[in-house]
Structures are given as structure tokens and as C-alpha cells.
Amino acid sequence: MSLYFVIFGNLIGSRLGEINGMRYIDFIVPGIILMAVINNAYSNVVSSFFSAKFQRHVEEMLVSPTPNYLIILGYMSGGMARGLTVGLVVTLVAMFFSDLQVQNIALTFTVVLLTSMLFSLAGFINAVFAKSFDDISIIPTFVLTPLTYLGGVFFSINMLPEMWQKVSLLNPVLYMVNAFRAGMLGVSDIDVTMALFIIVLFVVALFMVALYLMKHGIGIRN
Numbered sequence: 001m002s003l004y005f006v007i008f009g010n011l012i013g014s015r016l017g018e019i020n021g022m023r024y025i026d027f028i029v030p031g032i033i034l035m036a037v038i039n040n041a042y043s044n045v046v047s048s049f050f051s052a053k054f055q056r057h058v059e060e061m062l063v064s065p066t067p068n069y070l071i072i073l074g075y076m077s078g079g080m081a082r083g084l085t086v087g088l089v090v091t092l093v094a095m096f097f098s099d100l101q102v103q104n105i106a107l108t109f110t111v112v113l114l115t116s117m118l119f120s121l122a123g124f125i126n127a128v129f130a131k132s133f134d135d136i137s138i139i140p141t142f143v144l145t146p147l148t149y150l151g152g153v154f155f156s157i158n159m160l161p162e163m164w165q166k167v168s169l170l171n172p173v174l175y176m177v178n179a180f181r182a183g184m185l186g187v188s189d190i191d192v193t194m195a196l197f198i199i200v201l202f203v204v205a206l207f208m209v210a211l212y213l214m215k216h217g218i219g220i221r222n
Contacts, residue, residue, distance in 0.1 A: 001090045004032050005097040008154060019156050020187045029094045030181040031153030034115060036090040038148060038173070039140070041083030041116040045075050045123035046136045053127065058220060068214035072124060072207065079120030080113070087112060100184070107192070108183030114199045115176045119144075121206035128210070128219040147173045152181075157189045172202060 008028060019027045052058040061071055094100060102108055122139075130136045151173030157165050168174055175195035182188035188195070213219065 001032055001036055002093055004028070005094065019159075022185065022187070023098075026098050026185065027156075027181075028154055029098045029100065030184045031151075031177045033087050033090050033094065034112065034177055034180045035148050035153055037083040037087040037112055037116050038119045038144070038176075040086040041079040042119040042123040042126075042140060042144060044082040045079035045120045046127045046130070046140075048078060049075055049124055049127035050130050050133070050136050053130075053220065054133075062217075062220065069211055072121070072210050072214060075124050076117060076120040079123055080116040083116035083120070084112065087116075102184050103186035104183045106183075108180060110196070111176060111180040111183055111199070114196075114203055115180070118176075118199060118203045118206060121203065121210055124210050125206065125213065128213045130219075147171055150174075152177045152189065172198065175199060 005025065008025075012024075018024070049058070052061075091100070126136060126139050150168065151171050152168070157168045157174065160168065169190075175190060175198045178188040178190050179192050179195035179199065182192045182195075
């Protein structure tokens, strides 16, 4: 993450000027923090649950009286803990490069909490369907990384042509990054209320999918 601050913030950012009335490095700080939260929350759960499947001790949880929703919440909490911890560390590192002044603490905390929750659940679902260690790296490499880089972390969608602005609105990461940036910097390319609604909708949908998979033993019992 420090490399992003050095390369994009100091070296490239000094040549780009301001975005939305602020220095480029200040603009990208929220996105880089959230990117760290996303990657770590996802990778923690996908690797943990797949390891439980691979080593076959997931069967002990399935035959125990532990409810399925509690198993999901347990893994989700682990992913959230790692994502939030790494996010905090990246925030401390960012203070050496940018003067952070959080504009809305409640919004900032809500967004980062929901985002870590969302990608923890996504990692859980990936692990359920994974049949090999290669399968747990396909989604992060070919889906998660492109969505993150194209989610407004390093640019404002207002800089894009009108057609690509509309295409960008299909990227769910865009709403998370902008809502988080609104909480930290007070600026956003999209409506924050709509962004929060979409994030909550994804969290609920993924939790229901995870619960369905656990209930029917898809990817686990077979």
C-alpha cells in the first residue's frame, strides 16, 4: 500500500494537479484504504473456509448443533477483523503522506464495516464452490482486482466520457469507494444514500446465498 502512496500519490499525483478541488494523493487515500480492506476481508475467509474443506474438519462443524448462520457469521467476523485491522494500519501509513481529516466518522465507519462484511461473505461463497487452491485465486485475480481498479480508487468518474460513466455505474465497488470517500473527504461522484442502499442490498443478498449453500450442502457435502 505504501507503494501506491509513493508512486501514484507523490510521483504521478504531483503532475496531475487537483481532483474535485483537492490534491490527488488526498483524493486516492480513501480508495487505497478501502482496497486493502476489500482484499484482506475476502482473502481471509476464502482461504480459511477452503482450508477447512480441504482438511475435512468442516465436517465437524456440520455435524455439530451449531446453526449454519452462526458458522457463516463466525467466518464473516474473522474476515471483517482482518480487513478492518489492515485498513487501520494502511490509514496510519497514509498519515505520513496525507493530512487526513475525516468529515463524517459515522458514515466512514458504516461504509468500511459494510464493505468488509460484503467481501467476507463473497469470499465465503467463493470457498464453497472452490475445488482446488487455484479456484480461490481465480475470482480475486480476474474479477475482484479489475472491479477494484475500475471502481474509482484512482480517478473520478466525472473524468470519463459519458458512456463510460454509465458503464462504471454497474460496478458495485464504485459505490463503496465513493461512499467511503464521502465520509472521509466529504466529496462523492454519486448519491451517498443510493450507495449505502446498494451496499446493504449486496450484503443481505450474499448472506442469503451463503445460508442457502450451507443449508443444502452445495460444494461441501458432495
